[in-house]
Amino acid sequence: MTAVVNVPQSLDDRSFEQVLEQAAPVPAGEKLIVDARHTRWASPYGLTALLAFAQSRGEKPGLIAPEASETASYWARAGFFEHAEPLFEITGHVPKARGGESDVLLEITPVTRSDDVHEVVGRIQQKAHAILVKELHLDVKATMGFAMTLSEACQNIVEHAGRGGWVAVQTYTWKKRLGRRVVVIAVCDAGVGFRQSLESAHGRRLDERWGDGRALEEAVLRGVSRFADPGRGQGLAGVRRYIGRWQGKLSIRSGTARIAIVPDWDEDLPLEEKLPMLPGAQIQITIPERREEK
Amino acid sequence: MINHIDLTGVLRRTVCDLYSDLVTRPTGAAVRDGIEKQLAELGDRSLTVIDFSHVRLLDYSCADEIVAKLLMRYVRADDLPPPRDAYFVFRGVNESHLDAIETVLERHGLAIVAELDAGAVILIGAVQEEERRAWDTLCRLGRLTALELAQEAGCAGAEAERVLERLFRRRLAMRLEQSYVAVGAAQ
Numbered sequence: 001m002t003a004v005v006n007v008p009q010s011l012d013d014r015s016f017e018q019v020l021e022q023a024a025p026v027p028a029g030e031k032l033i034v035d036a037r038h039t040r041w042a043s044p045y046g047l048t049a050l051l052a053f054a055q056s057r058g059e060k061p062g063l064i065a066p067e068a069s070e071t072a073s074y075w076a077r078a079g080f081f082e083h084a085e086p087l088f089e090i091t092g093h094v095p096k097a098r099g100g101e102s103d104v105l106l107e108i109t110p111v112t113r114s115d116d117v118h119e120v121v122g123r124i125q126q127k128a129h130a131i132l133v134k135e136l137h138l139d140v141k142a143t144m145g146f147a148m149t150l151s152e153a154c155q156n157i158v159e160h161a162g163r164g165g166w167v168a169v170q171t172y173t174w175k176k177r178l179g180r181r182v183v184v185i186a187v188c189d190a191g192v193g194f195r196q197s198l199e200s201a202h203g204r205r206l207d208e209r210w211g212d213g214r215a216l217e218e219a220v221l222r223g224v225s226r227f228a229d230p231g232r233g234q235g236l237a238g239v240r241r242y243i244g245r246w247q248g249k250l251s252i253r254s255g256t257a258r259i260a261i262v263p264d265w266d267e268d269l270p271l272e273e274k275l276p277m278l279p280g281a282q283i284q285i286t287i288p289e290r291r292e293e294k
Numbered sequence: 295m296i297n298h299i300d301l302t303g304v305l306r307r308t309v310c311d312l313y314s315d316l317v318t319r320p321t322g323a324a325v326r327d328g329i330e331k332q333l334a335e336l337g338d339r340s341l342t343v344i345d346f347s348h349v350r351l352l353d354y355s356c357a358d359e360i361v362a363k364l365l366m367r368y369v370r371a372d373d374l375p376p377p378r379d380a381y382f383v384f385r386g387v388n389e390s391h392l393d394a395i396e397t398v399l400e401r402h403g404l405a406i407v408a409e410l411d412a413g414a415v416i417l418i419g420a421v422q423e424e425e426r427r428a429w430d431t432l433c434r435l436g437r438l439t440a441l442e443l444a445q446e447a448g449c450a451g452a453e454a455e456r457v458l459e460r461l462f463r464r465r466l467a468m469r470l471e472q473s474y475v476a477v478g479a480a481q
Contacts, residue, residue, distance in 0.1 A: 113476040118321070121317050141389060144390030145393070147315075147353075148353045148393075150352065155317075156356060158318065231359075232358075234358060235355055238397060241397075
């Protein structure tokens with residue numbers, strides 16, 4: 001019997017773990033069906049991570065599209081179905097993508113080569129300025145840093161993943177957790193991931209604590225890269241500086257671990273290990289609206 | 295001889311004529327290669343203005359390839375002479391470029407002469423206080439010998455010689471026989 005994985009009503013970086021927990025007992029070579037009929041909302045991370053999840057499966061999974069027409073139509077406008085089509089056997093009603101989605105700064109875009117990063121960065125800049133300055137009330141200086149951050153996050157795929165991934169950028173109001181508007185960058189792939197990438201470094205010594213969690217700590221907190229070149233590893237350090245400056249949040253999941261740089265407004269765990277396996281790296285960067293100090 | 299290199303022009307010639315952002319490591323490496331080719335056509339001693347004025351965005355990876363790696367060929371850690379006596383001024387550096395450039399320079403322990411958008415010429419990167427003072431004095435007074443700098447700064451001649459020699463090795467000052475001139479002072 002084919003296993004069914006139910007997608008939560010609200011699919012974000014936290015609830016995505018439920019998808020992976022349900023899929024964990026099903027070997028990658030076995031068929032499963034991802035049932036999104038009852039899903040009403042998905043973050044850019046949720047959608048791009050679903051693509052990475054499908055990419056990680058040996059046997060093409062099935063996908064039942066959301067029943068709610070506004071949800072399905074949003075997924076279409078965000079570019080999800082277009083990229084899901086070769087990865088899933090999709091059933092249910094798939095609407096055509098129509099018109100622009102004002103909250104979507106960058107619809108789901110594949111990233112494989114350096115040229116893709118140029119394309120992504122070029123497209124984001126004008127819209128990012130309008131959103132960051134006018135809607136999130138950030139300083140004008142935040143705009144260029146945002147594009148740099150996006151560039152470095154996407155380059156993680158080009159430089160390390162060994163296969164293509166996806167990026168998406170969106171703004172929305174984060175009612176439950178924050179009560180403010182946020183802009184979210186999601187960059188997901190199902191490539192080699194941080195642990196395997198660092199293990200490929202020549203002469204690297206691995207201790208008994210070595211694993212996905214330790215690899216994430218090395219790369220994110222200490223700027224270690226698989227390359228001997230001392231200039232490497234600056235991209236993620238730059239992302240950390242940017243989110244620090246604008247009270248943002250960075251979380252990266254890779255393999256069976258997830259690391260987070262947690263701002264005051266959030267209560268996430270700095271490091272989680274022994275999570276269900278998902279190959280590659282799944283990055284989320286969240287920048288909140290700035291509130292005037294009283 | 296002062297040579298001028300517009301980075302957007304190099305980007306469009308070497309990578310893609312539609313791009314105006316300096317992002318990604320392969321792009322940075324291609325642009326640096328383009329710069330090196332131009333430098334190879336110059337004489338033994340050259341001052342090159344590398345112009346960021348039309349560069350919209352510079353990320354860390356590109357800054358590392360274009361600024362740090364270019365400079366590392368001329369600021370030799372192994373005490374070997376550089377391939378040629380080349381000096382650089384980085385023009386049109388705005389605040390967002392500065393963030394990426396300062397970060398990569400500090401990582402490698404390098405420094406550059408930068409002409410900011412507003413026209414001010416400054417040293418950025420990893421610079422010791424005595425180096426900064428000596429470079430400022432050279433900018434203010436022009437060509438100086440170590441002895442003249444020592445008199446001006448009120449320090450020993452050997453100390454002034456040591457600092458000037460360090461500025462020279464770091465490509466922040468030119469050595470002209472027995473005297474030194476700050477890079478960026480008179481271009």
